[in-house]
Amino acid sequence: MTMAKARAKARHWSHDVHAVLKKADVRQVAYVPDGGLARLINLCNADKKMHSVVLTTEEEGVAQMAGAWLGGQRGVFLTQSGGVGNCINMLSIIQECRIPLLAMVSMRGQWGEAFPWQVPMGQATTAALQAANVIVQPVDRAEEVAETVEAAARMAYDGHRAVAVIVSQRITNSGRRG
Amino acid sequence: MAARKTKPAAVTLERRKAVTRILSRRGDAAVVTGIGNAVHDVASCGDDARNMYLAGIMGGASMVAFGVALAQPKRRVLVITGDGELLAGIGSLATIGVEKPKNLAIVVLDNQAYGATGNQLTHTAAGVDLVGIAAASGFADPALITDAAGLEAAMADIYDRPGPYFAVLKVKTVTGSRLDVPRDGTYVSRRFRAAMTGREG
Numbered sequence: 001m002t003m004a005k006a007r008a009k010a011r012h013w014s015h016d017v018h019a020v021l022k023k024a025d026v027r028q029v030a031y032v033p034d035g036g037l038a039r040l041i042n043l044c045n046a047d048k049k050m051h052s053v054v055l056t057t058e059e060e061g062v063a064q065m066a067g068a069w070l071g072g073q074r075g076v077f078l079t080q081s082g083g084v085g086n087c088i089n090m091l092s093i094i095q096e097c098r099i100p101l102l103a104m105v106s107m108r109g110q111w112g113e114a115f116p117w118q119v120p121m122g123q124a125t126t127a128a129l130q131a132a133n134v135i136v137q138p139v140d141r142a143e144e145v146a147e148t149v150e151a152a153a154r155m156a157y158d159g160h161r162a163v164a165v166i167v168s169q170r171i172t173n174s175g176r177r178g
Numbered sequence: 179m180a181a182r183k184t185k186p187a188a189v190t191l192e193r194r195k196a197v198t199r200i201l202s203r204r205g206d207a208a209v210v211t212g213i214g215n216a217v218h219d220v221a222s223c224g225d226d227a228r229n230m231y232l233a234g235i236m237g238g239a240s241m242v243a244f245g246v247a248l249a250q251p252k253r254r255v256l257v258i259t260g261d262g263e264l265l266a267g268i269g270s271l272a273t274i275g276v277e278k279p280k281n282l283a284i285v286v287l288d289n290q291a292y293g294a295t296g297n298q299l300t301h302t303a304a305g306v307d308l309v310g311i312a313a314a315s316g317f318a319d320p321a322l323i324t325d326a327a328g329l330e331a332a333m334a335d336i337y338d339r340p341g342p343y344f345a346v347l348k349v350k351t352v353t354g355s356r357l358d359v360p361r362d363g364t365y366v367s368r369r370f371r372a373a374m375t376g377r378e379g
Contacts (some may be wrong), residue, residue, distance in 0.1 A: 019323050026251070027248075028245065028248055028249070029292075051248055053244075053273065053277060054273070054276070055269075055273055056269030056272050056273055057237070059267075060238075060241045060267070060269065060270055060273055061241075062238075063235065063238035063239075063240075063241035063242045063244075063245065063267075063270075064241045064242070064244055064245040065245065066238075066242050066245060067241065067242040067243060067244060067245020067246040067247075067248075067249070067361075068245040068246075068248065068249050069243070069245075069371065070245065070246050070249075070367060070370055070371050070374065071208075071245060071246040071247070071248070071249025071250045071374050071375075072249050072250070072371065072375035073245075073248065073249035073375055075245070087235070089234075089235060090237075090238050092234045092235050093232070093234065093235045093238065093242070093363065094365075096363035097235065097363035097364055097366070097367035098363070098364050098367075099367060109299050117196060130246070158378075178336070
């Protein structure tokens with residue numbers, strides 16, 4: 001086990017992801033509140049160097065991320081899988097303008113979901129993102145979330161690509177009760 | 179019983195003339211257009227690297243401009259869009275009303291119709307009140323501008339008043355000519371970003 005992995009085991013992965021985002025100079029955080037990403041959202045909200053914005057619906061976040069890059073800042077977009085479908089048309093600007101996009105998607109309707117209404121969009125999430133030309137990087141171990149976000153950030157900001165880290169329901173432990 | 183409709187005042191503003199007047203004193207402002215005729219209205223005032231022509235993502239103009247405004251806090255960021263485009267992303271007004279970016283101004287050219295697809299009526303034609311929605315969302319004193327004198331009176335506010343500023347201009351459905359506006363997103367976006375940041379890449 002590497003040092004980083006041992007450290008990740010000792011504390012919640014959200015702290016390491018927050019550190020990765022800081023190191024990447026992420027200044028804008030756009031999100032719709034979500035249980036699976038709640039700790040990360042709280043860390044970003046408490047960070048005075050990050051401007052966190054609560055959205056009414058997820059596509060607003062895609063548009064804001066485009067604006068952040070157009071204005072010279074980096075951002076991260078946080079959403080639950082249920083919100084991915086809302087973003088499809090807005091992702092046109094990311095693809096047509098080849099704007100870097102870093103997204104984190106916390107899964108529902110995937111691993112042991114007990115709530116039936118989460119399943120349709122959860123099962124369509126990866127296909128929907130790929131249909132909109134977003135590169136999907138799944139992670140299903142807590143100790144690998146931060147390094148996956150770090151790799152995705154590099155590919156997004158330096159490689160000028162849209163990359164979504166898909167955080168498994170196995171990690172977030174959401175949706176165990178119907 | 180249905181409320182009796184009061185006869186609306188005759189609309190006198192022409193959108194292209196109004197946009198020409200607004201942009202005549204843009205200074206270093208960034209301009210983000212909504213999809214449709216707003217693209218051509220802004221381009222008719224002269225193509226500019228600080229124009230981000232959004233020829234898609236209906237409903238996204240205000241939030242793109244919001245992201246720019248956060249990243250460029252010293253620069254006025256102006257949205258010029260139509261009523262149909264704004265209605266498609268109406269929740270953005272709530273988000274921006276909560277965030278209150280001081281340097282963002284939204285100007286809606288309200289012709290009460292989807293001008294790009296054959297002038298089908300929008301909800302504003304049936305009385306949906308965008309100024310009221312903006313006020314209820316946290317915009318301070320949003321303006322309803324119905325004539326040239328009203329536009330003159332609002333010019334200083336559009337650029338100088340602490341934002342978020344919001345105004346609806348009631349305009350005729352008549353449109354100006356369509357122009358050869360740069361449409362390649364990679365070109366327009368990189369040109370815009372370089373103008374914002376002063377650096378390439």
